[in-house]
Amino acid sequence: MKRYSLSLLVLCGALLATSCNDLNEQEPAGNKLSTNQMLATNEMIPERAAATFSGMFNYLGTPGIYGTARADDFGAISAALSCDAEGADLILGDNGYNWFSAACTLQSRDVHYANPLMRYTIPYRQIGVANQIINSIDESTATGTPLNQLAQAHAIRAFDYMQLAPYFQFSYATSADKPCVPILTGTEDYFNNPRATVKQVYELILKDLDFAIAHLQGYTRPSKQYIDLNVAYGLRARANLLMGNWAAAAADADKAMDGYTPASIAEVSVPAFDNIADHNWIWGVDITEAQLKSNSNAGYQNASSWLSAFSGEAYAAATGNVPVINKLLFDKIPSTDVRKGWWLDANKHSPNWANITWTDPSKGTSATGDAIADFEIENVKTPFDAYTNIKFGQQSGIGNTLNNNDFPLMRVEEMILIKAEGLAKSGQEATAKQVLEDFVRTYRDPSYTVPSTRTLADEIWFQRRVELWGEGFFTMDAKRLGKNIVRIHAGESSNYPDAYQFNIKSDDGWLNLRFPQREMDNNEGLKGNDNTGGALPVSGQNGDLRDGVTD
Known part of the structure; x- marks a missing residue:
């Protein structure tokens, strides 16, 4: 078996990393190609346009996409695993081979560590490629393939900002006017680009997804790794969920699952979740x-x-x-x-x-x-x-x-749970309860009834934690819901390694990621404006905290 270095703590300077200011090699603002020019260029050099577009999706899961020999270098999938490792439900070993140990201990707030640097850089690299496409196609005249590619570039950009925003600030409900992450669309001064507010980031996310939905009508994608109308609706459902737009989240989730059915009890009674062709996958990494x-x-x-x-x-x-x-x-x-x-x-x-x-x-x-x-x-x-x-x-x-x-980026089961939550929190609890019971009884547990021991909101979160375990949703959910991260109950045995046995209050400033040192060195707009607060968790802390699910 190949062996890797046991140390996860690699300084940024040793990595083949780039900061925000050089993630976006794109056409200058105002230098867009007309549809005819784009088509002519594609006809002359079709492989160039195809490579740029396909390359935009490489950051989702291509091995070694960051450019290193690290075992944790596989794009958005490794970021998803990191986000779950920072939570309370997924446990990795406390040993010298765990490349995600910084996430397990939440040392991932150290500005010099490789794990948070990759999780920051990879979304911005993908945003950079999306911006190349967005800034090269004239949306007012684009049709056919260029328009489809443009719509997917907007959707990918929205996806990437949702891989950043929930982790660099607290929830939209409590922190809409607080600083989040820099916005990059191709017109900014990358060397002096301050943090946009949470509200500004989500305004761009919704604008991008509105555009994608408007221009993916009737589009048939070549494979589920690409984005079609269902995926765009699903991404907007997530955005509305993060923003607390409950009715809109439920409506978008309903549209996202059109044509898809959940995996049956028989299908998930054996190890699965590895094939993008499965009928319950809406979007995935192939x-x-x-x-x-x-x-x-x-x-x-x-x-x-x-x-x-x-x-x-x-x-x-x-x-x-x-x-x-x-x-x-x-x-x-x-x-x-x-x-x-x-x-x-x-x-x-x-x-x-x-x-x-x-x-x-x-x-x-x-x-x-x-x-x-x-x-x-x-x-x-x-x-x-x-x-x-x-x-x-x-x-x-x-x-x-x-x-x-393959790795699931969006399944119909997630959309059902978004619909249930959106309905429950927009005054339609009876309907939400029915949606939840219909799903679980039919596809997971024939004996299921919504229990009276939890609130309906906490029961939906419980179902999300079980159904979506290992798919990268825990930390995002805990932060948007304002929930404590509860790994242990004081006085009870735990299967967490001792070093990882701690709980974190929902408002602890340590939950917000820090900006990598290289980014702060290159972007004047971030200097003096990093996240602060909280402290590195220590074993045994806050054992009396509870989360409403594992109480």
């Missing part, structure tokens, strides 16, 4: 064999290597870092819910892998079902901990070394 052969480290720089327990060439499985669920949340999942089997229980049992066999190709020995938990394969798999996730399968087969698992 990992190809060519991408995995793009560099010598690509085999580890992907979702399979970090999220799947079943890869024959995984970084996480070989080093004791397959993500596990916090037992506080696991214990709240009813035994009648098929999702309980997405994780091993305290005895390393799950009904969801009863018919799965893993064979050690070097020895010819095999294990089936629960026996897989303690099955060891040299340089491939160490014994699993209790509560290890088996939610994510292995698309090419158990033990396969081709790590081509």
Whole structure:
């Protein structure tokens, strides 16, 4: 097995990183191509236009997209894993091989660390490519392919700002007029670009998504990695949810799920969530064999290597870092819910892998079902901990070394839960309750009834935490809902490593990311205007905090 440096704490200066001011190599403002010019250019050099457009999507999950040999370098997917590792439900190991340890400890606020630098830089790099497209096409005359590409560029830009805004400031409801992140559209002075307010960032997000929705009508995408009308509605549903526009969020979610149905109980009663072709995926990252052969480290720089327990060439499985669920949340999942089997229980049992066999190709020995938990394969798999996730399968087969698992960026199940929340918070609780019960009873737990032990709002959050576990939503949700991050209950046993055992108050300033040092050095507008407040959490702190779900 390949081994990486054990240190995650790489100084910014050692990275092939760029700051905001040089993320946007684009046409000067006012130098747009007419539709005829764009078409002529595409006809003469079609590969150039196609490469720029396709390249815009590379930042979603291409291995080594940041340009390093780091095992945590795989674009928006690695950012999603980082955001969940900063929360309360997904646990990684406390060992020298955990490249996400800065997120687990929340040392990711250090302005010199690589993890937060990548999470800041990658969205802006993708915004830069989107801006090239937006500033090269005249929207007043564009039709056909150029117009479709322009609409998708606006949608991608909105997506990227939603990968930044929720993490650099508190919720829209409490902080609309507070500083968020710099806006880059192609007209700013990149060397002196101050933080826009939360409200200004979301105004741009909605403007971009309104444009995308207006101009993707009737468009058929070549694959689910691209953005069509459903995706644009889904992104606007998320934006409205983040802004507290409840009725609008519900309406957009309803439109986003048109033509899609949730995965059935049978479909999720085995390891899954690895194939973009699944009928419940609205949008995803399509990992190809060519991408995995793009560099010598690509085999580890992907979702399979970090999220799947079943890869024959995984970084996480070989080093004791397959993500596990916090037992506080696991214990709240009813035994009648098929999702309980997405994780091993305290005895390393799950009904969801009863018919799965893993064979050690070097020895010819095999294990089936629960026996897989303690099955060891040299340089491939160490014994699993209790509560290890088996939610994510292995698309090419158990033990396969081709790590081509796709990653879901948007599923119809998320849209159903947005619809339920939007209805509940816009005065339609009875309808919201029905939407929630219909979904869970039909597709997850036939015995389900909305419990009286939680508020409806907290029950919807509970369902989001279980359904969307490992897909990057926890921290964004906790911050928009104003919820404490509760990893432990004082006096109770925890499966969190000791160093990660702490809780954080919902208004703790440490929850807001800091700007990377390189960005502050290059952007005068950020100097003296970084996020402050709070302190690095310490083991055992705030054990009496509760979140309304795991109480």
